[in-house]
Amino acid sequence: MKLGTILVVGAGFAGATYARALADHGWHVDVVDRRPHIAGNAFDEVDETGVRRHVYGPHIFHTNNARVMAWVRRFATFVPYEHRVSAMLPDGRRTVPLPINRTTINTVFGLDLQTTVEVRGFLDRQAVPHPSPSNAAEYLQAQIGPELTDLFFWTYTKKMWGRPLEELDASVVARIPLRLDDESRYFPDDRYQGLPSDGYTGLVGRVLDHPGISVSTSTPFQRELLSQYAFCFNSMAIDEFFDFAYGPLAYRSLRFHHRAEPSSYAFAPTALTNFTNNSIYTRQTDWSLLPGHLLRDTGAKTITLEEPCDDFDNGMERYYPVPASDGSQALLYARYKALADREPRLRFIGRCGAYRYLNMDQVINQSLAGARAWLSGARQ
Amino acid sequence: MKLGTILVVGAGFAGATYARALADHGWHVDVVDRRPHIAGNAFDEVDETGVRRHVYGPHIFHTNNARVMAWVRRFATFVPYEHRVSAMLPDGRRTVPLPINRTTINTVFGLDLQTTVEVRGFLDRQAVPHPSPSNAAEYLQAQIGPELTDLFFWTYTKKMWGRPLEELDASVVARIPLRLDDESRYFPDDRYQGLPSDGYTGLVGRVLDHPGISVSTSTPFQRELLSQYAFCFNSMAIDEFFDFAYGPLAYRSLRFHHRAEPSSYAFAPTALTNFTNNSIYTRQTDWSLLPGHLLRDTGAKTITLEEPCDDFDNGMERYYPVPASDGSQALLYARYKALADREPRLRFIGRCGAYRYLNMDQVINQSLAGARAWLSGARQ
Numbered sequence: 001m002k003l004g005t006i007l008v009v010g011a012g013f014a015g016a017t018y019a020r021a022l023a024d025h026g027w028h029v030d031v032v033d034r035r036p037h038i039a040g041n042a043f044d045e046v047d048e049t050g051v052r053r054h055v056y057g058p059h060i061f062h063t064n065n066a067r068v069m070a071w072v073r074r075f076a077t078f079v080p081y082e083h084r085v086s087a088m089l090p091d092g093r094r095t096v097p098l099p100i101n102r103t104t105i106n107t108v109f110g111l112d113l114q115t116t117v118e119v120r121g122f123l124d125r126q127a128v129p130h131p132s133p134s135n136a137a138e139y140l141q142a143q144i145g146p147e148l149t150d151l152f153f154w155t156y157t158k159k160m161w162g163r164p165l166e167e168l169d170a171s172v173v174a175r176i177p178l179r180l181d182d183e184s185r186y187f188p189d190d191r192y193q194g195l196p197s198d199g200y201t202g203l204v205g206r207v208l209d210h211p212g213i214s215v216s217t218s219t220p221f222q223r224e225l226l227s228q229y230a231f232c233f234n235s236m237a238i239d240e241f242f243d244f245a246y247g248p249l250a251y252r253s254l255r256f257h258h259r260a261e262p263s264s265y266a267f268a269p270t271a272l273t274n275f276t277n278n279s280i281y282t283r284q285t286d287w288s289l290l291p292g293h294l295l296r297d298t299g300a301k302t303i304t305l306e307e308p309c310d311d312f313d314n315g316m317e318r319y320y321p322v323p324a325s326d327g328s329q330a331l332l333y334a335r336y337k338a339l340a341d342r343e344p345r346l347r348f349i350g351r352c353g354a355y356r357y358l359n360m361d362q363v364i365n366q367s368l369a370g371a372r373a374w375l376s377g378a379r380q
Numbered sequence: 381m382k383l384g385t386i387l388v389v390g391a392g393f394a395g396a397t398y399a400r401a402l403a404d405h406g407w408h409v410d411v412v413d414r415r416p417h418i419a420g421n422a423f424d425e426v427d428e429t430g431v432r433r434h435v436y437g438p439h440i441f442h443t444n445n446a447r448v449m450a451w452v453r454r455f456a457t458f459v460p461y462e463h464r465v466s467a468m469l470p471d472g473r474r475t476v477p478l479p480i481n482r483t484t485i486n487t488v489f490g491l492d493l494q495t496t497v498e499v500r501g502f503l504d505r506q507a508v509p510h511p512s513p514s515n516a517a518e519y520l521q522a523q524i525g526p527e528l529t530d531l532f533f534w535t536y537t538k539k540m541w542g543r544p545l546e547e548l549d550a551s552v553v554a555r556i557p558l559r560l561d562d563e564s565r566y567f568p569d570d571r572y573q574g575l576p577s578d579g580y581t582g583l584v585g586r587v588l589d590h591p592g593i594s595v596s597t598s599t600p601f602q603r604e605l606l607s608q609y610a611f612c613f614n615s616m617a618i619d620e621f622f623d624f625a626y627g628p629l630a631y632r633s634l635r636f637h638h639r640a641e642p643s644s645y646a647f648a649p650t651a652l653t654n655f656t657n658n659s660i661y662t663r664q665t666d667w668s669l670l671p672g673h674l675l676r677d678t679g680a681k682t683i684t685l686e687e688p689c690d691d692f693d694n695g696m697e698r699y700y701p702v703p704a705s706d707g708s709q710a711l712l713y714a715r716y717k718a719l720a721d722r723e724p725r726l727r728f729i730g731r732c733g734a735y736r737y738l739n740m741d742q743v744i745n746q747s748l749a750g751a752r753a754w755l756s757g758a759r760q
Contacts (some may be wrong), residue, residue: 020507034695036435038634045417048585055416055597099605125381149617198428205428209640209680216687217435219635220694255599260589300589302759307596314600315414 004028007228009221010235012040013363014350016207018233021371023212030229031213034220037207040235041317042200042360049260050296051287052199055316057254057306058272058285059200062190063361069192071368076203078194079291083186086268087152090277095268099186100148101179108151116180123178135325136173137165141176151276159282160308161252161322169323197292226346231374235350237318238336246335249355250322253312257281257305262299263288281305321355329355347374384408387608391629393419396587401751403592405510410609411593414600418588420615421697422580422740429640431667431726436697437686438652438665439580442570443741449572451748456583459575459671463566466648467532470657475648479566480528481559488531491719496560498499502642508592515705517545517552521556532657539655539662540688541632541702548605577672606726615730617698618716626674626715630702631692631734637661637685643668643677649721661685701735708754709735727754 006022008015009309011033012260019029037043041056060083063069086095089108089354096104102119106112113119126145133139136157138318140149149165153173157165161172187193208215221223221236234241239249267273271289275281288301309316333355340348349367358366386402388395391413399409417423421436436592440463443449452458466475469488476484482499486492493499506525516537520529529545531705533553537545541552567573576583588595601616619629647653651669656752668681670672689696702709713735720728729747731738738746 015564036423036697043416045581048582048589201425202428209428212639214639216635216637218633218696219637220691220696222694224692253598255596256598257594259594311602314602316598316600317416355591 005030005229007032007225007232008235009033009232010040010207010350010352011204011215012235012350013042013360014203014235014261014353014367015040015233016204017364017367018349019213020207021368022375023210025375026273027212029213031208031215032219032221032225033215033217034236035319036209036218037201038215038217039201039204041319042204043102044103044201046199046295047302048296048298049300049302050291050294051302052290052295053287053302053304055256056319057256058243058290059360060193061195061360062187063359064189064191065361065365068192068361068364068368071227071364072203073103076196076198077196078192081291082193082274083236084184084270085186085268085274087270087274087276088268090151092277093275095270097184098152098274099177099179100144100152101184102182102183105148115375120175125179133170135166136168136170139170139174140165152274155276156274156282159280162308162310162323163324167325169325172323179202195290195292201319207221230345232311232346233349233370235348235353237352238333238340238348238355241348242336242339245339246332249332249336250324250329251310251318252320252322253309253316254279254307254314254319255307256272257307257351258302259305261303263294263299263301265301265303267303279308282308318352320357321351323357382449385410385609385734386675386717387412387605387612388615389612390414390420390616390730390732391415391418391584391588391597392597392730393422393584393740394615394733394747395613396584397744398435398704398729398751399593400587400590402755403590403750405755407592409577409593411588411595412599412601412605413595413597416598417581419581419584421699422584424581426675427682428684429704430674430678431678431682432670432675433667433682433684434580435636436699438561438667438670439740440566440573441575441740442567442573442740444569444571445745446571448744448748450740451744452576452583453633455586456576456578458572459577460574461671462573464564464650465566465652465654466650467654467656468648470531472657475650475653477564478532478533478654479557479559480524482562485528488528489635498683499560499580503560512528513550515546516548516550518554519550519748520545532654535656535658536654539660542688542690543704547705549705550586550701575670575672590704594656610725612726613729613750614726615728615733617732618720618728618735621728622716622719625719626712628692629712629716630704630709631690631698632700632702633692633696634688634699635689637687638682639685640680641683643679643681645681647683656734660687662688668751672710685702700737703737 005028008019008029008031013032019031024027042059044052044054047053062301085098087098088095096107123144128141130138130142133142140153226232232285271286274283284305286303385408388399388409388411391411395411399411403409422439424432424434427433465478467478470474476487503524508521510518510522520533541716606612651666654663664683664685666683730743
């Protein structure tokens, strides 16, 4: 037993935040990560075309939590950035703002709606009432009607989740707002938005840079480790920890397809473009349009397309818990959670531990709170 | 079937070289890699302390092959670097050159041997004759005697390979030379030595930067792909491809343990230091001592220790084929190779395909030759 030492499994935002919070209070922390790098799915690198690429897909930092923002600012300066997303219409030529706003509606329907009242009225005529929508399809029908649902959600969702809207919980689409005006920012309500100036890897590296923290990469968790530590905060997948005793929790993963384009390439006015068409790709990222992400002018830049998938047998990473409308996954998670609660010196943390889609700021906030609660208990 | 398109599995040196050689001859090539990045085990990144870190352990480029050097120079400029390695003696204070040279011997035995004849004579008195050494232990006994064998090879080899010298083929140690003079360079016979100035990721990225090449990361090989392509060059592990039908080939892997030290930290005069002691670590790398690997002065630098292991069930990467002295692994490989030879439109390439330790220049050379041979056959 390493007295006074805590094991943290995973060097992503959850693990790094716990490690730092504990180390700042005098604990020694050993952090292990099975991957060869830190920063989890936020890991980024500068590629040969000079773009900073988030290797597990684009990560945008945004929060309303001043405490979280103050905390991450200890470890990075941020380049201001207001995130916007386009949708490429099926004609492959016109892009419109996403989430759906007045411009989107006017472009799609060839209208010239001027006021929020007009937009509201138009959508009300489109909508098909569902007094209590039981899945994502019904929710959307009731909000925006069949035409917009089909155009922006039906095909995209099928690609993204590998299942139709009817089989997904309304919460999947309920978090995507609807704008009656021309607001085109993705996170207009978040006071703090930006990208860490030397990347998420730099940020997380400094979070972990503390004399009390040791970091090991390419180091998978092994159950034998548990007996050697006072406590373990574990961000690995909870079902994997229990050897999939009740079967695997459903996740969605991503494959990334890259191509080099000339620096002058312009596909859409935004870094991210969603595809409404029938291809295998959900969206593409032009990294050069994220501030500080075209670092050297090499004459070229990388464009990355995302193809959702779920071949976890092949060692792919878990990205998104699948919000099944039948509640099956929530139930399965509850069974694993009950097993976990019987482990006296172990707590599951982060997105894979909670089996919930969490933004980076939520992960940091929960981790700071979790560490604080644990520390106050540990001190008694 | 994608007519005229070739599938390459793996975006490391083998796959990237094949892809480029084929694309330069007009073929379309789809490259897939299950990892989220290109460059295979040569992948590097700049971390938060400003050091360039090779995330799967240090890679030094060295070759005598002018053709290979001319080829890689199309894709990178090289910073000159002559590699040297130290061994930390068990006292934890003194370092000596590796491979063993006159300085090493004088330091270890407290001698003052001046000429190569004196060194030769000393070693001859140390040596225990073995007319035809059948394993690494006997080979070393016959070359340098028990004391140097124990000090530099016994413990290190046990850590490195997880088995005693007796169970390893003489070839493991036969490739480590013995110097009777003060030569301390690791590769004194290689005319070209250096490190790519913006890293191996940059180099491999430019190898793959060709309009005929598409690259997909986080994309594991799937057998169904084979029927879609004219031919497949595959650098995945040959036993894994055949679902371990005859059992797994033995490999050794590495865990990496990192710590931050002040920029002024000086452990040994060389970037790499091997440990002769009984710890779990074989060696450590001070990245800042590789030229162009301390890129920003942040006041700190990362030191990385290596711990060999072989927990492949946990998804670790295969690094080193185990050269078992009983020939069991060579035999097992031959059985897989026989299966592979029956696949008409598939060829295994690279280190995992050949189940042989290969330097980067060897991989490139074999890949260029293999692509050329295939192209001349394909054209008939």
